[in-house]
Amino acid sequence: MLCMECGHELERVCGPMTETYRGREYTVDGIVRDVCPACGEYEISAEESDKLDRAIDEAYRRDEGLLAPSEIKALRKSLNLNQKEFESLLGVSSPTCSRWETGSMVQSHTADKLMRVFLDHPEYAVEVLEPSRMVATSSKPITLPKRQEQWGSGNAPIRGKFNVVPGGKAA
Ligand SMILES: [Zn+2]
Numbered sequence: 001m002l003c004m005e006c007g008h009e010l011e012r013v014c015g016p017m018t019e020t021y022r023g024r025e026y027t028v029d030g031i032v033r034d035v036c037p038a039c040g041e042y043e044i045s046a047e048e049s050d051k052l053d054r055a056i057d058e059a060y061r062r063d064e065g066l067l068a069p070s071e072i073k074a075l076r077k078s079l080n081l082n083q084k085e086f087e088s089l090l091g092v093s094s095p096t097c098s099r100w101e102t103g104s105m106v107q108s109h110t111a112d113k114l115m116r117v118f119l120d121h122p123e124y125a126v127e128v129l130e131p132s133r134m135v136a137t138s139s140k141p142i143t144l145p146k147r148q149e150q151w152g153s154g155n156a157p158i159r160g161k162f163n164v165v166p167g168g169k170a171a
Helices: 046-064 069-078 083-090 096-102 109-120 122-137
Strands: 011-021 024-035
Touching (some): 011 046, 024 046, 069 096, 069 109, 083 096, 083 122, 109 122
């Protein structure tokens, strides 16, 4: 295979690769790619690139103290929620949850903190989800309070159930 940049013959290597992710530098070993010894360009397969990304994501999660994919899944299972319900609980779009659980996406710090709250206080999850469940299942019609009879305004005579006797006591 020849280099796309300079035409030099590429060399297959399997060794450490350094990438920058969210401001941090990570070196992952054992990544196979074809490197150009002349200009430094390289070609990498989708599988190897995916392997590299996952290794970096994992290292980043560890460095930032974020929940691992298996921990996220375990939390969701312990709350007895499916992925859609779990996404609704955290206010994230679908299919965010499956991406977290397969490790193809790293959760934000906000989502991670929220998940830790539910990890420590699973009862909060019920409180958060309950209102939406009630709306979804309620068949009761909503009755509005009856409109109060309005008092007259300005110079309009006062109407209502009171009889006003001028100069005297109410009947
Ligand atoms: Zn080259």
